[in-house]
Amino acid sequence: MRPWRKKFSSANHALASVARYAIGKNLILLILLGVVVYLTLIPLIMILYGTFRDGPPGTAASFTLANYVRAYGDLSLFKLAWSTMVFAAGAAIVSFGFGAFLAWVTERTDTPFKGMIYGLALFPFVIPGILTTIAWVLLLSPKIGWINRFFIEQLGFSSAPFNLYSMAGMIWVFGIDNITLPFSLMAASFRSMAPALEEAGRASGMGGLTTFWHVNLKLMIPTILAVLLLLVVRGIETFEVPAVIGLPADIKVYASEIFLALRMYQPPDYNLAGTYSTFYLVVASLGVALYLKATSASEKYATITGKGYRPRTQRLGRWRYLTLLLSSLILFIGVILPFIVVALTSVLPIYQRPSRELLAALTMDNYRTVLGLDVFYQALFNNVVVGIVSATAAAVLAAAVAWVVVRTRLRGRKLLDVVAFTPMAFPGIVIGLALLWMYLTLPIPIYGTLWILVIAYVTKYVPIALRACHTALLQLHPELEEASVISGSSWLRTFVRVVLPLILPGVAA
Secondary structure (H helix, E strand, O other): OOHHHHHHHHHHHHHHHHHHHHHHHHHHHHHHHHHHHHHHHHHHHHHHHHHOEOOOOOOOOOEOOHHHHHHHOOOHHHHHHHHHHHHHHHHHHHHHHHHHHHHHHHHHEOOOOHHHHHHHHHHHHHOOHHHHHHHHHHHHOOOOOHHHHHHHHHOOOOOOOOOOOOHHHHHHHHHHHOOHHHHHHHHHHHHOEOOHHHHHHHHOOOOHHHHHHHHHHHHOHHHHHHHHHHHHHHHHHOOHHHHHHHHHHOOOOHHHHHHHHHHOOOOOOHHHHHHHHHHHHHHHHHHHHHHHHHHHHHOOOOOEOOOOOOOOOEOOOOHHHHHHHHHHHHHHHHHHHHHHHHHHHOOOOOOOOOOOOOHHHOOOHHHHHHHOOHHHHHHHHHHHHHHHHHHHHHHHHHHHHHHHHHHOOOOOHHHHHHHHHHHHHOOHHHHHHHHHHHHHHOOOOOOOOHHHHHHHHHHHHHHHHHHHHHHHHHOOOOHHHHHHHHOOOOHHHHHHHHHHHHOHHHHHO
């Protein structure tokens, strides 16, 4: 074959590959949109459908507005909304304050033992919130809390100085337990900030504090707002702390009110619970929209990038030991102390406060009892299966959605991003209620099986995986994918053989 024909043939082959690739991108967008709509929007539509019915799911019922009258027909609605927002905003401030401080210490200062601080700050992410909440009950309960008993018995206080069963107690527990989220997000922002403007500020005569206030802080405002909004959304949607600490003190938020509607009535009032859930459809969805807007605004700041910069480390001199002390105090109180309490309580025959006799009472009988139960091994097997399957499915789905959002300019990609991220705003109890309505109404026989749990966890955790994959893809240059496409690879082959291996750390996270 003549050389010009070979070149012509190669060009045609490349154009055909690009055309097939473009068609593949549109097809994958439609498939992904269908999957996330099935996981997210259809269950929420089923909840809305149930709010206008006077019967439980799966039964014949009539149209009614009585559920809205019962849920929102008196002034208790405003009290409920106020307590929900106070709790969410207060916990967000606590989480952000501690998390941002630890991020600054590990990323921008010469504080000793930064690796240890970094590891401990991430530790709460792997501990279930219910365990941490129980730990704080054992520490700060007015009657049995170790800290309160210490103040009364050793320091002579006439009554418990700390009341966990209060709004302040709820804010503290949820706030200190959620430092990992603002820590990780703010650490990434500190790490990727270009030092050029800081150097310019110092060259113009600004001191370190003035430079931080007028340069660094202003550049990070979009990131700070995005993190605060995300923390408020997390506070609105959480359930463990309001249930364990709030309900005994008669402090109710929307998540606990949904729980009461499902537990206090026989049979459970699914319609009323669904009607309370509409609060999340409005308020929490607004929070997600504001978060996505804030994160998109942060990308317009060209001075903050993910490549090509080594941020300046601030030399604190003697003050670095103070930052080490403060960081250690935060992590000891928020991470180590609750873990010690739970671990120690697990090896006691009955709960008791610290004393010299406590060490003599230590026993492994509790573990022997649990390990001797057949139901333990069945539960462990179910947890492993559900965890592996749901984590894998959520990571792969999030990676595919993130690729479409970041790498393409297809119409509908922003809609895909919003729909996939929406479950971040809803409590697990609302997602569970939505799936209950859906699978008791539609003829899909998975209710009562492990598969409905897998679907619930995939729905809940895709938003978190989506943010991680989004960040990983932004750091991956598209020329590698372009080379794969020109060589004739399909979208699926390019995604599996090129994209996934390169973003594997983000997907694994």
